[in-house]
Amino acid sequence: xxxxxxxxxxxxxxxxxxxxxxxxxxxxxxxxxxxxxxxxxxxxxxxxxxxxxxxxxxxxxxxxxxxxxxxxxxxxxxxxxxxxxxxxxxxxxxxxxxxxxxxxxxxxxxxxxxxxxxxxxxxxxxxxxxxxxxxxxxxxxxxxxxxxxxxxxxxxxxxxxxxxxxxxxxxxxxxxxxxxxxxxxxxxxxxxxxxxxxxxxxxxxxxxxxxxxxxxxxxxxxxxxxxxxxxxxxxxxxxxxxxxxxxxxxxxxxxxxxxxxxxxxxxxxxxxx
Amino acid sequence: xxxxxxxxxxxxxxxxxxxxxxxxxxxxxxxxxxxxxxxxxxxxxxxxxxxxxxxxxxxxxxxxxxxxxxxxxxxxxxxxxxxxxxxxxxxxxxxxxxxxxxxxxxxxxxxxxxxxxxxxxxxxxxxxxxxxxxxxxxxxxxxxxxxxxxxxxxxxxxxxxxxxxxxxxxxxxxxxxxxxxxxxxxxxxxxxxxxxxxxxxxxxxxxxxxxxxxxxxxxxxxxxxxxxxxxxxxxxxxxxxxxxxxxxxxxxxxxxxxxxxxxxxxxxxxxxxxxxxxxxxxxxxxxxxxxxxxxxxxxxxxxxxxxxxxxxxxxxxxxxxxxxx
Numbered sequence: 001x002x003x004x005x006x007x008x009x010x011x012x013x014x015x016x017x018x019x020x021x022x023x024x025x026x027x028x029x030x031x032x033x034x035x036x037x038x039x040x041x042x043x044x045x046x047x048x049x050x051x052x053x054x055x056x057x058x059x060x061x062x063x064x065x066x067x068x069x070x071x072x073x074x075x076x077x078x079x080x081x082x083x084x085x086x087x088x089x090x091x092x093x094x095x096x097x098x099x100x101x102x103x104x105x106x107x108x109x110x111x112x113x114x115x116x117x118x119x120x121x122x123x124x125x126x127x128x129x130x131x132x133x134x135x136x137x138x139x140x141x142x143x144x145x146x147x148x149x150x151x152x153x154x155x156x157x158x159x160x161x162x163x164x165x166x167x168x169x170x171x172x173x174x175x176x177x178x179x180x181x182x183x184x185x186x187x188x189x190x191x192x193x194x195x196x197x198x199x200x201x202x203x204x205x206x207x208x209x210x211x212x213x214x215x216x217x218x219x220x221x222x223x224x225x226x227x228x229x230x231x232x233x234x235x236x237x238x239x240x241x242x243x244x245x246x247x248x249x250x251x252x253x254x255x256x257x258x259x260x261x262x263x264x265x266x267x268x269x270x271x272x273x
Numbered sequence: 274x275x276x277x278x279x280x281x282x283x284x285x286x287x288x289x290x291x292x293x294x295x296x297x298x299x300x301x302x303x304x305x306x307x308x309x310x311x312x313x314x315x316x317x318x319x320x321x322x323x324x325x326x327x328x329x330x331x332x333x334x335x336x337x338x339x340x341x342x343x344x345x346x347x348x349x350x351x352x353x354x355x356x357x358x359x360x361x362x363x364x365x366x367x368x369x370x371x372x373x374x375x376x377x378x379x380x381x382x383x384x385x386x387x388x389x390x391x392x393x394x395x396x397x398x399x400x401x402x403x404x405x406x407x408x409x410x411x412x413x414x415x416x417x418x419x420x421x422x423x424x425x426x427x428x429x430x431x432x433x434x435x436x437x438x439x440x441x442x443x444x445x446x447x448x449x450x451x452x453x454x455x456x457x458x459x460x461x462x463x464x465x466x467x468x469x470x471x472x473x474x475x476x477x478x479x480x481x482x483x484x485x486x487x488x489x490x491x492x493x494x495x496x497x498x499x500x501x502x503x504x505x506x507x508x509x510x511x512x513x514x515x516x517x518x519x520x521x522x523x524x525x526x527x528x529x530x531x532x533x534x535x536x537x538x539x540x541x542x543x544x545x546x547x548x549x550x551x552x553x554x555x556x557x558x559x560x561x562x563x564x565x566x567x568x569x570x571x572x573x574x575x576x577x578x579x580x581x582x583x584x585x586x587x588x589x590x591x592x593x594x595x596x597x598x
Contacts, residue, residue, distance in 0.1 A: 057479070070568050072571075236461065236483060
């Protein structure tokens with residue numbers, strides 16, 4: 001049995017129309033003037049705001065107390081860094097007004113304490129710590145080079161959102177669907193990536209293990225909610241410093257969200273404790 | 274071309290477009306490969322036999338820890354006891370992860386984390402199967418299911434046996450649940466483990482570790498374990514289980530003596546894991562003049578140079594030594 005020619009043409013025209021419609025959205029998006037990106041606050045795929053407490057369940061002996069000189073377990077220093085660490089003198093640091101050396105961005109999130117995160121403006125996240133009373137500014141809008149400030153404990157932090165994206169082979173597989181429920185346009189969640197440079201030299205650990213001014217700090221901030229309602233923040237941290245580190249330092253720091261900041265306890269920097 | 278062939282051709286065209294333009298319901302990352310352990314934390318290097326630093330143990334968990342004598346591992350029936358799945362975070366090895374696909378549909382059925390010499394295989398079932406009954410047999414590896422949340426694989430392990438959670442100093446019971454989160458950032462894999470145990474923990478115990486993709490990495494394979502006669506007196510007295518009676522653990526002061534950390538902190542508990550506990554420590558911690566043991570190796574001298582710092586002296590004592598007097 002064969003179909004009439006006009007019916008055959010109608011079927012193929014319909015298939016062609018479906019294909020054009022399916023591709024239409026993508027093609028349309030590629031034409032015309034580029035749209036300005038939404039402000040970072042509007043585009044945020046995750047909500048980092050609020051007060052978070054660091055859970056000191058690992059590296060306790062190096063974080064909760066000031067370890068003695070010579071306790072360098074876990075950090076692979078260069079010989080030059082070892083000499084600097086062996087010369088650690090907290091009293092001298094205090095006297096020189098350098099008591100915040102262990103509160104610089106590469107170490108700050110490991111310091112036991114609470115962090116309070118707010119939007120300073122539509123393109124800047126402000127991260128305050130009660131321990132050391134420090135403030136980090138995570139800027140989504142790039143600053144002009146001329147506006148770059150002097151080196152500081154918290155340096156210059158450039159932030160960007162990273163949205164979920166599957167790899168190609170898995171992406172092409174049909175997604176699991178519940179019958180009658182449309183698949184969401186994009187997967188939920190996302191990550192905040194922050195790269196910090198322009199740092200003033202400081203300590204990775206309170207007992208004088210140094211990082212240099214050429215250190216680069218890369219962080220990935222991820223939040224997740226548990227079935228019991230708890231919200232957690234994990235900051236995956238990569239510190240690269242060829243002058244003082246033989247290998248990049250990798251740590252991930254967990255925080256738990258608190259309902260308010262009633263336990264906020266501003267405490268100034270201390271070189272001794 | 275027959276009618277059916279034309280219909281099939283048309284359906285194929287439409288299906289191809291539907292597939293190529295579809296967006297998956299949840300993003301999925303490829304986790305397969307060998308992930309090397311990079312850096313270390315204090316959880317994997319507990320030297321003192323009594324060390325509950327940073328562990329939110331319950332009173333029962335503390336009592337269990339203080340009664341434990343590592344010589345118990347030499348008993349014939351315990352020599353092949355493996356670590357718990359939590360050991361993936363605290364142990365010394367990397368992880369080899371592979372995927373298992375349905376041979377027909379190619380849909381992901383499971384992720385598999387290879388075992389080590391003393392850690393069982395973890396199979397993370399992704400096909401929606403339920404966890405077994407609470408009364409089902411428990412294994413060293415437990416039973417694990419997983420699902421994607423954005424780019425993060427969340428896996429829940431139950432049905433694993435009682436075992437170590439910090440190098441022979443603390444334990445989880447056979448009622449514990451471990452929730453893993455695997456998040457990949459390029460060549461880095463962050464693994465967060467949340468251990469909950471109604472018996473030996475008073476609050477969840479959260480640990481993290483970052484692994485780095487290593488194309489040439491290998492791990493110690495899981496091999497069959499064969500018990501031998503390790504300690505003659507245990508072999509001759511098979512009913513004997515080495516242990517310490519309440520108040521009789523001879524190692525209880527070692528961490529305080531070595532590192533100046535007060536006994537209250539050494540005993541762990543939820544309060545010791547929160548920042549405000551530093552206020553208690555400020556008046557009780559006595560910083561040693563210098564690090565005495567387990568201080569980390571000094572760096573090797575620069576290439577071609579001489580006169581690098583001398584290696585640290587080998588510490589006296591340790592697990593095989595006689596208890597301190």
